[in-house]
Amino acid sequence: xxxxxxxxxxxxxxxxxxxxxxxxxxxxxxxxxxxxxxxxxxxxxxxxxxxxxxxxxxxxxxxxxxxxxxxxxxxxxxxxxxxxxxxxxxxxxxxxxxxxxxxxxxxxxxxxxxxxxxxxxxxxxxxxxxxxxxxxxxxxxxxxxxxxxxxxxxxxxxxxxxxxxxxxxxxxxxxxxxxxxxxxxxxxxxxxxxxxxxxxxxxxxxxxxxxxxxxxxxxxxxxxxxxxxxxxxxxxxxxxxxxxxxxxxxxxxxxxxxxxxxxxxxxxxxxxxxxxxxxxxxxxxxxxxxxxxxxxxxxxxxxxxxxxxxxxxxxxxxxxxxxxxxxxxxxxxxxxxxxxxxxxxxxxxxxxxxxxxxxxxxxxxxx
Numbered sequence: 158x159x160x161x162x163x164x165x166x167x168x169x170x171x172x173x174x175x176x177x178x179x180x181x182x183x184x185x186x187x188x189x190x191x192x193x194x195x196x197x198x199x200x201x202x203x204x205x206x207x208x209x210x211x212x213x214x215x216x217x218x219x220x221x222x223x224x225x226x227x228x229x230x231x232x233x234x235x236x237x238x239x240x241x242x243x244x245x246x247x248x249x250x251x252x253x254x255x256x257x258x259x260x261x262x263x264x265x266x267x268x269x270x271x272x273x274x275x276x277x278x279x280x281x282x283x284x285x286x287x288x289x290x291x292x293x294x295x296x297x298x299x300x301x302x303x304x305x306x307x308x309x310x311x312x313x314x315x316x317x318x319x320x321x322x323x324x325x326x327x328x329x330x331x332x333x334x335x336x337x338x339x340x341x342x343x344x345x346x347x348x349x350x351x352x353x354x355x356x357x358x359x360x361x362x363x364x365x366x367x368x369x370x371x372x373x374x375x376x377x378x379x380x381x382x383x384x385x386x387x388x389x390x391x392x393x394x395x396x397x398x399x400x401x402x403x404x405x406x407x408x409x410x411x412x413x414x415x416x417x418x419x420x421x422x423x424x425x426x427x428x429x430x431x432x433x434x435x436x437x438x439x440x441x442x443x444x445x446x447x448x449x450x451x452x453x454x455x456x457x458x459x460x461x462x463x464x465x466x467x468x469x470x471x472x473x474x475x476x477x478x479x480x481x482x483x484x485x486x487x488x489x490x491x492x493x494x495x496x497x498x499x500x501x502x503x504x505x506x507x508x509x510x511x512x513x514x515x516x517x518x519x520x521x522x523x524x
Contacts, residue, residue: 407426
């Protein structure tokens, strides 16, 4: 399913989980799920595994988030206070293992994907799989309690822990009947947490991919290669000029909107009295008060075609805005707390850059 709003509505209706075999999970890596980094949280929090998450059908996630570039210069050992909604690292690679540029930023952390390329899945050309998650926490935002039971390691002269974490996966066999009635199994996957600066931690957690799961020694190499850089503002092709009083920005990000790799840009607003955000999963609860403003490719096929006509259907708590022949924006009040006029006012206040020209994109500002 390629529409997050529909995913959340399905979750409210107790939609059953998608059931796939391990073989299908691995083969699914050749597909591009445009909103994997938010869908993961939603599927878990709602108790619904409603999509194949790039390469795995996971149930509970851990501490849940483009093109990769080689690592930049190593950053300072001291954690500086950085402005909200800025990125502090760039993508890098070690052999076939790639950390991509940050795809999600909140006031507390940056999150991105670990990918594994040149994977032989037994048919067709080799593929690239989404194979894990890197989360870089702001100073004081994270305590590695669940990692401390592992092995103490030293990364860049600082404290760290290498461990395994349990990950639940729905597993079916190669035959149709077993795929219809899979079992839930728990697998231990490699994970590492390290202090990359004073009081500031980062983690890498692998996804379960059967024999293609990223090995622990690779996670350590990626941790050792990690480096910070000067903060840079997150930029998106949409600017929000109006939200109702009492809301604040909680999360912003984009992934491959121009390249076509998981195309989506997203802003999430929460009530201004929200005092702490433990992670994206809390924002994705189907009844959580949040406003989603997204930019997506036009979808002319399938059951959920967008942009929708009429743009603001009665009683559906969303408005679509056509940007051009290729892209549209959507404002969605996932909890149904806003009036139709309030949702339309947000949509009317959206301003758009030239999507194909990132030089025209708008820096995201706190508020």
